[in-house]
Amino acid sequence: MSDNLKLYSEHYVSQKSERFVNKIWCLDNSFGESLIENKLVLPNGCFNMAIVSGNAIEVHTSKKKYEMNEGFYFCSQMTNKVLVNIQPKTKVTILQLHAWTLSMFTKYDLSNFTDSIIKIDSETLPFRITIANPVEKLLETTNGYCEQLSDLNPSQNSVEKICEIIKNKEDEISVSEIALQLQSSQRLLQIKFKTATGLTIKKYIQILKFRKSVDQMVNTDLEKMSLTEIALYNKYFDQSHFIRKFKDVTKATPKTFNPDSYFLSQKR
Incomplete structure (x- = not known):
C-alpha cells in the first residue's frame, strides 16, 4: 500500500464547503520516470x-477509453470500476463534488451523462484556477467559492434533500418513502434527480451501499467481521446477493479483491 500512498493523497475543504465538495484528491506521478x-x-x-x-x-470507463492530456476535465457519475494509466511527469488533481452540487446550476442537464468524461474550458468555471495552481491554492479558491455559494443558498433544493435523507437513514430507504417525506410525487423526484445526476435514485442508493461495503471490508479485520455480517450490515439480502453485486462492479469476488490495485478513500 505504500506506493499507493505516495501516489495518492487527499486534501480536505472547510467544514462549510463540505456541503458541496467531498474532498480534493491527487494522483501524483510528476516525479515518476515510469508509467x-x-x-x-x-x-x-x-x-x-x-x-x-x-x-x-x-482512463477506461465502462463506455470507452479517454486520453486526457494537459487541461481541465469533467467526469460524470461512474457506475462501474474505472481503469487508470498515469504517464510519467503527470499529476492529476481532482475536485470531488457531491451528487447534488451541480443541481445548483440549472443550465446543466446530466440525465444521460454517466461513465463519461469531457474536456472543459477553464473560462467556463464559476471560479478562476489554473493548471499550475498548487493544491493549497485550489483549496483556498474552492473554499472561498463554496462558502459564498452556501450563504447564497441557505435552503437545500430537492436533490440535496433526497441525498441527505438517504445518507441519514440507517436502513435502506425506498423512493416512495423519500417522496412521502418530501411531500412530492415519486415521478417528479425521479426526473429532478436523473436530470441533476444522470442516475436514478435507486442506482445512487446502490452505489453508496456498495462503496460503504468496500470501505468496511478494507478498514475492518475480516477475521472479526465475516462477509455475511458485512452483507447484512449494509442491507444486502444475504452473502450471495452481496457477492453478486460486488462482481457486477469490480469483476472480482470479495475474497479475490485486492485493495492495492485501487485508489481507495483514506480513513479520516
Whole structure:
C-alpha cells in the first residue's frame, strides 16, 4: 500500500464547503520516470473535476477509453470500476463534488451523462484556477467559492434533500418513502434527480451501499467481521446477493479483491 500512498493523497475543504465538495484528491506521478499502469477507481456517487498537468492520463470507463492530456476535465457519475494509466511527469488533481452540487446550476442537464468524461474550458468555471495552481491554492479558491455559494443558498433544493435523507437513514430507504417525506410525487423526484445526476435514485442508493461495503471490508479485520455480517450490515439480502453485486462492479469476488490495485478513500 505504500506506493499507493505516495501516489495518492487527499486534501480536505472547510467544514462549510463540505456541503458541496467531498474532498480534493491527487494522483501524483510528476516525479515518476515510469508509467503507472492498471490502477482502479470505484464509483462513489460523486462527480469529479480533474486538472491534468504534465503529460497525460488514460482512463477506461465502462463506455470507452479517454486520453486526457494537459487541461481541465469533467467526469460524470461512474457506475462501474474505472481503469487508470498515469504517464510519467503527470499529476492529476481532482475536485470531488457531491451528487447534488451541480443541481445548483440549472443550465446543466446530466440525465444521460454517466461513465463519461469531457474536456472543459477553464473560462467556463464559476471560479478562476489554473493548471499550475498548487493544491493549497485550489483549496483556498474552492473554499472561498463554496462558502459564498452556501450563504447564497441557505435552503437545500430537492436533490440535496433526497441525498441527505438517504445518507441519514440507517436502513435502506425506498423512493416512495423519500417522496412521502418530501411531500412530492415519486415521478417528479425521479426526473429532478436523473436530470441533476444522470442516475436514478435507486442506482445512487446502490452505489453508496456498495462503496460503504468496500470501505468496511478494507478498514475492518475480516477475521472479526465475516462477509455475511458485512452483507447484512449494509442491507444486502444475504452473502450471495452481496457477492453478486460486488462482481457486477469490480469483476472480482470479495475474497479475490485486492485493495492495492485501487485508489481507495483514506480513513479520516
